Amino acid sequence: MGLDMYAEALIQAFEHPQHKHEMDNATKSMHEENISCGDKITIHLRIGDGVVKEASFEGSGCVISMGSAEMLFGELKGKELSDIESMSREDILKIIKIDPGPVRMHCATLSLRAIKKAVLDYEKKPIDRATKEL
Numbered sequence: 001m002g003l004d005m006y007a008e009a010l011i012q013a014f015e016h017p018q019h020k021h022e023m024d025n026a027t028k029s030m031h032e033e034n035i036s037c038g039d040k041i042t043i044h045l046r047i048g049d050g051v052v053k054e055a056s057f058e059g060s061g062c063v064i065s066m067g068s069a070e071m072l073f074g075e076l077k078g079k080e081l082s083d084i085e086s087m088s089r090e091d092i093l094k095i096i097k098i099d100p101g102p103v104r105m106h107c108a109t110l111s112l113r114a115i116k117k118a119v120l121d122y123e124k125k126p127i128d129r130a131t132k133e134l
Contacts, residue, residue: 010096014067019074023056030118034106039065043114045076047122052076052084055115062107064100069111071095076115084119087112089134109134 023029023044031042039061046054055076057069072095076084092112093099100108113134120127 007098010067010071010098011063012067013070013074014063017066017070019056019070020058020066021056022058023054028118028122030114030121032110032114032117034061034065034110037062037107039107039110041065041069041111041114043069043111043118045115045118045122047081047119050081052079052081057111057114061110062104064104064107065110068092068096068108072111072115081119081123084115085123085125087116088130106134 023046025046026044027047029042029044031040033040039059041057041059041061043057044055045052055073057073059066059069072092075095089105089109089112092108096108113131116131116134117127120131
């Protein structure tokens, strides 16, 4: 039951996203693609006072990439940029509560990579190795 329950939550996030839409007046947007599988995402953030005020995404891809994005975006509002900068693969796994395995990990981390790149670019910081490797 355990893994099936979490897989079902990921499927529900994919099928009924609340954060998948365009955003007018985004402070920062970022596009990322997984060339190997064709998943694509464009993220939009409205940032103020060092925190995410609003977040949305657009994109296409598999259940893991789009479901993970939806679940991650559900946690972004009010999050400090410094907290986003320090997020890792382990954080996305805690959010989605399943391990997609090494072959599909790039699907699960696509949205996090885009968000971290957007935040680092917004803050005029270089993209760090950990973000590049997501």
